[in-house]
Structure formats: structure tokens, C-alpha cells
Amino acid sequence: AQKITQTQPGMFVQEKEAVTLDCTYDTSDQSYGLFWYKQPSSGEMIFLIYQGSYDEQNATEGRYSLNFQKARKSANLVISASQLGDSAMYFCAMREGYNTDKLIFGTGTRLQVFP
Amino acid sequence: GAGVSQTPSNKVTEKGKYVELRCDPISGHTALYWYRQSLGQGPEFLIYFQGTGAADDSGLPNDRFFAVRPEGSVSTLKIQRTERGDSAVYLCASSLGRTEYSGELFFGEGSRLTVL
Numbered sequence: 001a002q003k004i005t006q007t008q009p010g011m012f013v014q015e016k017e018a019v020t021l022d023c024t025y026d027t028s029d030q031s032y033g034l035f036w037y038k039q040p041s042s043g044e045m046i047f048l049i050y051q052g053s054y055d056e057q058n059a060t061e062g063r064y065s066l067n068f069q070k071a072r073k074s075a076n077l078v079i080s081a082s083q084l085g086d087s088a089m090y091f092c093a094m095r096e097g098y099n100t101d102k103l104i105f106g107t108g109t110r111l112q113v114f115p
Numbered sequence: 116g117a118g119v120s121q122t123p124s125n126k127v128t129e130k131g132k133y134v135e136l137r138c139d140p141i142s143g144h145t146a147l148y149w150y151r152q153s154l155g156q157g158p159e160f161l162i163y164f165q166g167t168g169a170a171d172d173s174g175l176p177n178d179r180f181f182a183v184r185p186e187g188s189v190s191t192l193k194i195q196r197t198e199r200g201d202s203a204v205y206l207c208a209s210s211l212g213r214t215e216y217s218g219e220l221f222f223g224e225g226s227r228l229t230v231l
Contacts, residue, residue, distance in 0.1 A: 004157075037222075043225050044222055044223070044224045044225075045158070045206065045208070045220075045222035046222075047219045047220070047221070050219065091157050091158070093157075100163065100170065100171065101146055101163075101210045101212070101220060102148065102160055103148075103158075103160070103220060104160065105150075105157035105159070106157050107155075107156055108156075
């Protein structure tokens, strides 16, 4: 069974608007971590934000916030005030348990920001 | 160096040849990961080292793939008898190892392998 599901292959958003990228996950572990990475055309994976399964507050990092709904097993990324430089692939990933930093990635969402 | 360094950045080879891809992690990072990313897909886990030992090699697709990290720093991913289906970007990442926080992985820019 797929562990991380990103159902949006592509998304468009106008500059300065907010956009939500969807991510659902599947795990039987009680302890896990959820991550979002950005991959621009250069290919490097850039860490954006992290949410632990026991964190009660939704994670925020500048313009990025993670809408964590544990009961629904969703961890959507919200980007506020989109910028042209946000155009990239975005990957949701999960770490299961605390014995490893190994991440399982989704298939990604390509975000395009237009003026 | 400041980040994870991977060489070569591009490698073109012929079917059946042997290939080595090198990863130099961030200094002090004890954990090192190899991922493979095919076109239009997310990174796919291959193998993970904690120190010199392979802690999890469950993602290696078959016995043509092998990786080493003899001194606990630089790692080499080795692919024997390459096939066209091995064409992908091979990403290396490193981390501090288990942390109480995010255990964030720091990625290199990848080695693009093309098998003709």
C-alpha cells in the first residue's frame, strides 16, 4: 500500500495568493514525522517544514504552514503569499518511528506561480 | 564542504558497464542515505548507513547494486552490468543521525546516470 499519496500532479497559483498542496499518509506507527521538501529545476531537495505526530500545534516556517489533521491522516502544505520563486516540485515525505531518519516520499506536486 | 557533494554530476555509460557514484556528506553527519529518482517520480529509498555499516539496504533493487562507506564518511554506490532501466538521478543525503527533532535530511544535487 502506498504510504504517501499526493493526488495533485500539478497546481497553478497567482503571485501573492495562497495555495494548499495535499498529502495523505498511511502508517500503523504511533510515532512518525511528516516532512515537506521543495525541488526546484536545479534538482536539489530543500527542506521546508516538519511535523511530529505528537506535536499538538501545526508547524509553521515563515510563509509555509502544515495543516496536520491526524485523524484524517493528512498533512497539507499551505504556502501563503506565493512568489514566482516558489515554482518547483513539492514532495511530502514520512519517517516512521524514531529508529531511523529514512524518509518515504510521495510522487510530488508541480507548483507553477504566475504573475 | 558546506553541503553534500556528489560526483559525477552527470554520467553517461553503455549497457553492461560498471558505474561508481560518490557521495561526500556534511562533516559530522553520521547517517548517509542513497535515493534514486526516476523522471516524474519522488525519490525512492535505496540504502541507509549509520556510521560504516548499512543499517537498512531494503531498497536496493537487486544484487547489481552495492554501496560502501568504509570510513564512515564518503560513500560509493556501485552498479554492475548497468541496464537502461537504471537511468535516473541518484540522490545522496546525510543527517546527524537520530535526533529528538526533525532528523532533517540534507540532500546533494544528485548524479544523473544515463545508460545507453
